[in-house]
Amino acid sequence: MVSSSNATTSPMASSSNAESPMQLTQGPQFQGRPSKRMHVMAKPIGAVCNIDCNYCYYLSKQDLLEYKKGCSPEMDEAMLEQYIKNYIQAQNTPEIIFSWQGGEPTMLGLNYFKKIVELQAKYQPPGVKISNDLQTNGTLLDDKWCEFLAKHNFLVGLSIDGPQMLHDAYRTNRAGRGTHKQVMKLSNYYINIK
Ligand code: SF4
Numbered sequence: 001m002v003s004s005s006n007a008t009t010s011p012m013a014s015s016s017n018a019e020s021p022m023q024l025t026q027g028p029q030f031q032g033r034p035s036k037r038m039h040v041m042a043k044p045i046g047a048v049c050n051i052d053c054n055y056c057y058y059l060s061k062q063d064l065l066e067y068k069k070g071c072s073p074e075m076d077e078a079m080l081e082q083y084i085k086n087y088i089q090a091q092n093t094p095e096i097i098f099s100w101q102g103g104e105p106t107m108l109g110l111n112y113f114k115k116i117v118e119l120q121a122k123y124q125p126p127g128v129k130i131s132n133d134l135q136t137n138g139t140l141l142d143d144k145w146c147e148f149l150a151k152h153n154f155l156v157g158l159s160i161d162g163p164q165m166l167h168d169a170y171r172t173n174r175a176g177r178g179t180h181k182q183v184m185k186l187s188n189y190y191i192n193i194k
Contacts, residue, residue, distance in 0.1 A: 044075035044108060045107055045108050052174050058102075058103065088124070110148060120132075131153065137171070139179050164181070
């Protein structure tokens with residue numbers, strides 16, 4: 001029995017205690033358990049990028065880490081699996097969203113992202129949707145990438161600084177040339193296959 005005085009202080013109080021001055025309600029539930037959601041932005045290649053935007057504040061982060069001592073910035077397969085498993089198991093929600101950023105995450109290659117969706121399928125709980133988003137400078141993507149991203153419903157953020165004149169002023173490759181043409185070619189293709 002829960003007395004009315006307990007009902008004002010205990011989170012276990014029943015909602016049937018109508019005369020209680022403070023009604024405590026059960027939090028959101030999913031599949032009969034308390035709902036748990038979170039969002040993490042993963043950077044599986046750290047600060048490494050294939051281009052060299054003038055304003056980038058992130059490339060210099062490589063100097064803060066252990067890269068120069070020979071450590072790979074890449075999240076290796078064992079760590080990737082652990083991350084995906086833990087991220088899924090820490091949540092209880094109808095949709096789990098993975099976000100992938102860099103540096104430039106597509107430098108990891110298409111096979112790396114195929115492994116990501118394989119591992120997600122391995123740990124996907126019944127009745128739960130798994131979604132992915134990817135932020136990219138777009139310079140490394142090609143037809144195969146686009147087909148893969150479309151097939152697996154990735155939400156793709158393409159970094160574009162507006163018209164060519166503005167974009168190419170800042171978003172340059174290692175040789176100092178603008179990347180607008182490469183990115184726009186890709187965005188047209190991706191829009192068409194959607
Ligand atoms: S694409 Fe992003 S990470 Fe790469 S140099 Fe430009 S701003 Fe930095």
